[in-house]
Amino acid sequence: MKQNVILDIHDKPKASTWFALSFQHLFAMFGATILVPFLVGIDPAVALISSGVGTLAFLLITKGQVPAYLGSSFAFIAPLIAAKEAAGPGGAMIGCLLAGLVYGVVALIIKSVGHGWVMKYLPTVVVGPIVIVIGLSLANVAVSMAMNNPEGEYSTLHFSVALVTLFITILSSVFFKGFLNLIPVLIGIAGGYVYSIAIGIVDLAKVAEAKWIQMPEFIIPFKDYAPSFSIEIALLMIPVAIVTLSEHIGHQMLLSEVIKRDLIEKPGLSRSILGDGVATMIAALLGGPPNTTYGENIGVLAITRVFSIYVIAGAAVFAIGFGFIGKISALISSIPTPVMGGVSILLFGIIASSGLRMMIDDKVDLSQKRNLIITSVILVIGVGGAIIHIGERFELHGMALAAIVGVVLNIVLKEEKHESESKDVEVNKDTIAS
Template identity: 45%
Template sequence: MCLFGATILVPILLGIDPATTLLFNGIGTLIFLVICQWKVPAYLGSSFVYIAPSLMIIGSYGYGAALTGYIASGVFFLIVALIIYRAGSGWVRLIFPDVVMGSVVTIIGLGLAPTAARYAGLAGDNPDLHYVAISLFTLLFTIICMTLFRGVLKILPILSGIVAGTTLAALTGSFSLEPILNAPWFSIPTLYFPVWSAHAIIIIIPASFVTLVELFGHVQVTGTIIGKDLFKEPGLPRMLIGKGVSSILSGFFGATPNTTYSENIGVLAITRVFSTAIFGGAAVLAILFSFCGKVSVAIRCIPEPVIGGVSLILFGVIAAQGIQMLLNAGIDLSHGRNMVLVSVILIIGVSGTMIDLGPANLEGMSLATLVGVVLNLIFLIADKIGFHGDT
């Protein structure tokens, strides 16, 4: 349940059936656990990294095009698994250092800020005060759960905020239980099918680089918590294959790409329960929930201002996590190259800069990631030939 509130936000923001995502989150998790020989305690949920590029694609080409990108993302992870199996993983950190990835993660959060503001009713000239009041109450309650409460409410801040905001909306006449009561107990999740789009592939693949580095970090922290070296057993290639196969399957049938969740790591640290069987059970529950019509309708009926309220804090947290990555890595911004990398990535990412590549336009997070990688490679080559410059 700690992952439920966060994972359902992705399909809501993309305008697709949340039941589809729940179904393939569950199936994807089981695939991941089997491929990893039930040795990695993890649940695969919807990745927020893909929201911004997905919204760009959906607005112009439709959701089917985005699915092509999701499938390509899964294939990307299979390719990386093969490369790492043959050549090791050191090259990943070399090409995608913390200074680049921390800046890109910050861009992801900042890039989603307008979406959060729109859902919260704060983007227009004449905001609906009742609408805004619900979104701000949801935001405040979520913040209180994250900072002041203990126990269940602290572990489930997003879900708690959604419940509190929806309750206020119901009390003020903005939410009705009637659609839920009238919904059937059993229903089939909606399936969506891919439509070929080179544009989607070009836009989505940079997001895959981010989730690749994210996976490395999650595996390292999870291994530390459970006292095992997961890089050796079951090994990084298996985990990448599990994630890749899961994302390919999701893309073929209409769900969003799956990724390991940082919330999952928090639960492991708090409960000290490391059994992979529990995560398998959670996956089965997600599959069962996906076939419950009342659950699906209840998710779809969550009021927009409630989504906006939790999005304001959630997307802000994503940006803050990027900054935290820079701090944890000890990135010194007085170093000229670090300052250039962070500055250029941030400005490219939020300025609306766009490059026309013919079959696709690169902008936002995708362009910022590409620019950051290219700049970093230039600096590495400069070091290799003995041109050190600012050190």
């Protein structure tokens, strides 16, 4: 039975409900969106603003036909950390800009020749293991954040904060219903923060000193750094676009099913990919992490049956406003690292598990040598952190290297015929002969 639509894509909500509906989407994306900049050392306020501006740009580019919210991408966490170490914050932002440009190029190609070729080079047997690598390659980061004190030494007290945060998040996700079930990460962070205050490891002095209206720590090209192209940074960031493009396509297919419209055809995959790329480039120019469409917000759409782009736009405006409120930025910055470590243990594990689920749902047959080889090689190269050094500055490693190797193996290794197919061919030959 078809579920009733409360508000369709272009329906405008009443003023009395608009605020609450938009705030709900803000909560759904809030925890994950501020977690990414927290992990990579970027001002969370900038991430909120860039996600809001990026979402508004996405809605315009897709002609208001795709009710999607864009937030910080987890796929870029490891490359961003590596890029900042190699070339500083400015170099990392140039890398993000290049990744966004890749989206633009892919969008133009799809516009010209159609979208069938994308799935040919990015099937589930490649994308699934890469998604698993995203989660598992960040496992050490999550555990270190959970166990260590600010000096980087093991602390049972700090580890207890991570465990409390983790358990609250898990309990919220499993037992809470309705709206509260949509924000377990936010509830976990709040619970861990309260526990941290209780045991005395939170410094609220900066929150008291912060102004209500405050300029975020933007990283602007030509003002804060001189833009320069680096092969090393390009090879760190651009290959990750392979993963996020696959994520985008999956979200568009899921969203199409939720709102009962074929978004791949109209407004078209080329428009949605371009919108995602422009959002990432906007984030790079502001000093924020790359953006991507958010499954959390698709979940809100599925549960509430409210598909209005006005509600999505309202959430984007709220995110931009929050970014300029100094008290909120200072409060976010005062969250102890073990709190984020606790939720990261769950989130990074879920990312890895979602890659496995993707392979199961698509019935990837690992009894085929081809599929087994592709999966195995991607996992070991990605999780093991393999690196290719050519010269002094050329590096290709980890997830990016695994993604490229996976695509190449998918092209080189031919599909195997199933045993049942071979028998059918033999039967047909015997029938013709008789």
